[in-house]
Amino acid sequence: MSAVQHQALVLGAISFVAFVFFTYVALSSRRTKFGVFAACNLLFVTMVFGAVATFDLSDERTEVVVAIMTELPIVLIVAWVCLALAGGLPYLSGTLPVEPAVRRARLRTLLRSAPFVLLFFVGVAGVIGFVFPSPAIRVYAPAPIEFFVMKGLIMVPEGLYSGLAALVFVMAGRSSGLKRRLYFKNLAFSSGMAFIAMIAIESTIFAGVRVWVADQNRLAILKMLNTFETCLAISCIIVFALGLSLRYTPAVGGPLLQRLQTGWLHAQEQFESLEWQAVNAGAAQRLRDASDAVAMTCRLRNVSESDMEKALATIRLVAVMKDPSSETQHITPEAARKLYELQEEILGDDVLASKISWAAGVRSRASEPQTVKSAPLHDALRAALDLIDDHENDVPMGTRPLWYWIAAVSAADAKIIDPPVHASVQPGDYDGYRAAVDAYYAARISIQTSEDDD
Amino acid sequence: MKANALKRGFVSALRGEIVTLWHHFRDAISARSRVHGSRPLLTAADFQEELAILGLSGRRFVPKDYADALGDYLGISINIHVIPDNWYPELSRRLAISGRLGELCYSEQLTLAAIFVPGSLPPLVSTLTILHELGHLAAGDVLILPSEDVGGSHGLHAEETAFMTSPVRKGKKLARGSPFAEEALREREANMRASYALFAGCLGSDSPYADAMFSVL
Numbered sequence: 001m002s003a004v005q006h007q008a009l010v011l012g013a014i015s016f017v018a019f020v021f022f023t024y025v026a027l028s029s030r031r032t033k034f035g036v037f038a039a040c041n042l043l044f045v046t047m048v049f050g051a052v053a054t055f056d057l058s059d060e061r062t063e064v065v066v067a068i069m070t071e072l073p074i075v076l077i078v079a080w081v082c083l084a085l086a087g088g089l090p091y092l093s094g095t096l097p098v099e100p101a102v103r104r105a106r107l108r109t110l111l112r113s114a115p116f117v118l119l120f121f122v123g124v125a126g127v128i129g130f131v132f133p134s135p136a137i138r139v140y141a142p143a144p145i146e147f148f149v150m151k152g153l154i155m156v157p158e159g160l161y162s163g164l165a166a167l168v169f170v171m172a173g174r175s176s177g178l179k180r181r182l183y184f185k186n187l188a189f190s191s192g193m194a195f196i197a198m199i200a201i202e203s204t205i206f207a208g209v210r211v212w213v214a215d216q217n218r219l220a221i222l223k224m225l226n227t228f229e230t231c232l233a234i235s236c237i238i239v240f241a242l243g244l245s246l247r248y249t250p251a252v253g254g255p256l257l258q259r260l261q262t263g264w265l266h267a268q269e270q271f272e273s274l275e276w277q278a279v280n281a282g283a284a285q286r287l288r289d290a291s292d293a294v295a296m297t298c299r300l301r302n303v304s305e306s307d308m309e310k311a312l313a314t315i316r317l318v319a320v321m322k323d324p325s326s327e328t329q330h331i332t333p334e335a336a337r338k339l340y341e342l343q344e345e346i347l348g349d350d351v352l353a354s355k356i357s358w359a360a361g362v363r364s365r366a367s368e369p370q371t372v373k374s375a376p377l378h379d380a381l382r383a384a385l386d387l388i389d390d391h392e393n394d395v396p397m398g399t400r401p402l403w404y405w406i407a408a409v410s411a412a413d414a415k416i417i418d419p420p421v422h423a424s425v426q427p428g429d430y431d432g433y434r435a436a437v438d439a440y441y442a443a444r445i446s447i448q449t450s451e452d453d454d
Numbered sequence: 455m456k457a458n459a460l461k462r463g464f465v466s467a468l469r470g471e472i473v474t475l476w477h478h479f480r481d482a483i484s485a486r487s488r489v490h491g492s493r494p495l496l497t498a499a500d501f502q503e504e505l506a507i508l509g510l511s512g513r514r515f516v517p518k519d520y521a522d523a524l525g526d527y528l529g530i531s532i533n534i535h536v537i538p539d540n541w542y543p544e545l546s547r548r549l550a551i552s553g554r555l556g557e558l559c560y561s562e563q564l565t566l567a568a569i570f571v572p573g574s575l576p577p578l579v580s581t582l583t584i585l586h587e588l589g590h591l592a593a594g595d596v597l598i599l600p601s602e603d604v605g606g607s608h609g610l611h612a613e614e615t616a617f618m619t620s621p622v623r624k625g626k627k628l629a630r631g632s633p634f635a636e637e638a639l640r641e642r643e644a645n646m647r648a649s650y651a652l653f654a655g656c657l658g659s660d661s662p663y664a665d666a667m668f669s670v671l
Contacts, residue, residue, distance in 0.1 A: 034671040084670045087503075096499050099667040102506040172668050177512055177659050182668045189671060248669055250662035257662060258498065261649045265582075272576040273555055273583075280550035280574065356656050358581045359516050370577050377576070 003140050005053045010230060011070075012049030018042050018237040025244050033089070035244055037080055041073035052137060060136070064129035064150070067136035068122065071154050075118045078162045078196060081189075082114030085168050100171040107168070114161045125153040140222050143210040151207035159200030166193035181248045188243030195236035202229050251351050260352075264342040271339050272377060274331055278320045287319040290414035296443035297406045301435070306376065307403040313380035314407040318387050319416050333388055340381045346372050383407060387417055405436035413440065491619040493631040496593075496643050501650040502663040504592060504628050511667060514658035517584045520651055521569075524592055528626050530565040532591065534584055538573040546572040556583040560596040562625065567591055582648045589647030594627025595640050 001009070022039035025032075048069050057063055083089050086108045087097025101108040129136065132146035169190030173183050206225045209218060279287060294315055298308035320331045347353045357369035372378060383404050411417045505511040508523040515523075518534065525532040539546050549555060549572060556571040569587045571580055590596060598620050617639050619632035627633075634640050654661050 032671060081671065087670075096502060096663065096666045096670070098670050099506050099511060102503050102511075102667070103509075175512070175668065178668060179659070179665070182665065185669060243671065248665060250665045251660045252657060252662060254498075254662040257653060257657075261498070261646075261653060265649050265652065266645075269579055269582050273579045276555075276575055276579060277550040277553065280546045280572075351660075355660060356653070358578050358652065358656070375578065 001053075002056075004057075004138050007139050007226060008049045008052035008137075011233070012046050012053055014230070014233055014237065015042050015046040015049060018241075019046055021237075021241050022244075025241070032244060034080065034084065038077060038240070041077055045070060045073045057137065060133035061130060063136040063138070064126070064133055068126050068129065068154075070137075071158075072122065074196065074199075075122055075154065075158055078158055078165065078193075079115035079118050081165050081193060082111045082161055085165060086111035088112050098168055098172045099175060100168055110164065111168070118157050118161060121153045121157045125150045128153065139226065140219055141210070142215070142218070143207065145211055148204075148207045148211045152204055155200040155204045155207075159197045159204070162193045162196040162200065166190045166197060169193060179248065181246055185243050185246040185248065188239045188246065192236050192240040192243060195232050195239065199229060199232045199236070202232065252355075256349075256352070260346065260356075264339075264346060267335070267339045267342055268377065271331065271335065275316060275320050278323065278331070279316055287316060287414070287416070290315050290319070290410045290416065292447060293413070293440060293443050294406055294410045296447055297410070297436070297439045298403065300443055300446075301402060301406070301439045303403055303406070306374070307401065309376040310379045310383070311403040311407040311410075313376040314383040314387070314404070315411050315414075315416070317380055317384035318407070318411050319414075321384065321388055322416055333385060336381050336385055340378070340385065343372050343378050343381070347378075387411060400432055402432050402436060405432045406440060409433070409436045409440045413444075491632055492616040493619055494615050495617070495639070496629070496646050496650075498650050498663050499666070500630070501647060502654065502661070502667065503630075505651075505654055505664075506667060507628065510654070512659045512661070512664040515655040517581055517588065517651075517655075520585065520655065521588055524588055524628060525567070527628060528591065530567055530591075532567045532569070532588070534569045534571070536571055536573050536580065541573075545570075546574050555579060556587055558587040558590055558596075560591070562596075567596075582645075582652060585648035585651045586644045589644035589651070590640070592628040592647060593633050593640065593643060594622055594625065594629055595633045595644070597622040597625040597627060598633055599623055 019039055019042035022035055022042055025035040025039070048066060052066055052070075057066060080089075085098045086101055088111075097108060101111060128146060129150045132144065132150075134143050134147035134150065135141045136143075136147060136150070167190075169186045172178075173186035173190060178186075202225060206222065206229070209221050209225065213221060291312055294311050295308060297303075298311060303311070317331075317336065321333060321336065346356065353372055357371045359369050368374075386404075387408055408417075502511055508520070508527055510520065510523055521532040521534060537545055549557070555575060556569060559568045559570070560566075569584055571583050575583060599622065618635045620635040622632055634643065654663070658664070
């Protein structure tokens, strides 16, 4: 077996092992488009090295073709990584570029240019190799300067782009607040690209040694460089494999988030804004007096501010849902029920429910933010649906809070709804209801007295 | 000397002609790209890129932070005014009757933008309204040339993937693409920006889109 065949066998074996691993990655749940692409490239490289190890390729032009074919997959991988960093693979991979590239337009443009520049130089190198054939794959043989030019045209751009990619991965890994797993993932890919850059530098030096170093020293240096290259190749494959194995699953899934953005948020915003418009445009006039009485009743009974908000929201909802005008036609019990169910879905996810919040006062961080659970609309929706005789009610009457009864008494007094009834029992059977009635009429008298005084 | 003067005159005339020709060529190219431009609606991933440019990707933020970052990027001052109902009771009624929830005022000369929202808006609606108006600023909707503004929503089909954009006057905007020609689409995209911003601001580094910017392979 010649030195060429021996080296091809070693590199072919490494490529095959890497191909097996990447195929496993490509077929497993950890699949990424890069994993599939790398597996295909490694298969191709294995086949080329296999052919070199099996057949005697003595023709120099054939050697040039084989040399370029073994370099091409690495060039393609570097180009793919650069494009992925620049977010240039919209139909094949994720659409997002790496964060440092977004903030630096020139860096992004430079990364995007990788496939064109790299393939251009491979093409030029191919032309030079064909015009000036050289023993490209006979690793220890002396070579003419044209070989160095051909090799350099491929390796220098490859080294520069892989070095740049390594740097971008480092920049990404250094971002503040980055999760540990993502940090190590970027570190692994950065190391992988740095190894490719080092292989490119080493290959250029290797070509130079073949051209300029005399016979007696050349073999020893080339053997040493060959061993070094093999070590670099193995290290590169290991760190890429590690990077791909470090799969990160976000706490909140993209599809769920998309559903909430288009479903729940849109529904809740539309519901609340339509309600606000209806109330402020005067479509639900009966509401105004009732709201004042509810607020006064809550104060008399020392009901908390948040519960008072719920009572007020309930009476607003009931008034708007019962209003026949066209402005409120979209606020129906069906729409209310659908929104309530969407809210329940969010509340079923503890992580999400605790995170989705909005400032009660927009300009300040200090005020307590509202969440789906704490916002008055959630409980008010359920209460309003119950008050307008929603038959899906499953909350026992005895467990109703005081604010619910205050809203019920007020809505009935304002003739927005009929007095609340439920199954075979009367609301008057409940302490909460009786307390609400007493407080409500006391509040009405108080309001009346203050109006008379004015 | 006369020959030299003649030569200079010819050279300067030639240079002038070339410059004029170049300007015509550039205008023709840019006009063509502006008139016939089209793009799809904003995605959550596109919005995440905008946040990264503002330095807010992976961070929790409130509308005020977004407004400050956007103002710094655009080189304008953005003020948010939440008007209490007892200051100007007519504001809520007028906005409600007109079907609007807030108002954006923009002055290019003063490099100033002001957003007015009534204080009686429910907190979530108030937040989304402010983000919606900021979305118009980010998209560059305020830079649209008045004659190119296409009203109504004719030709608006959900199944379409790309919509016609409008030419804009010189000015800075955050969005990569030009604003849509149709007003309904601009409103729809401002709503989408508001919703993306709300979730991104709430989730911070837990946003899957923020994480995706550090896991590209």
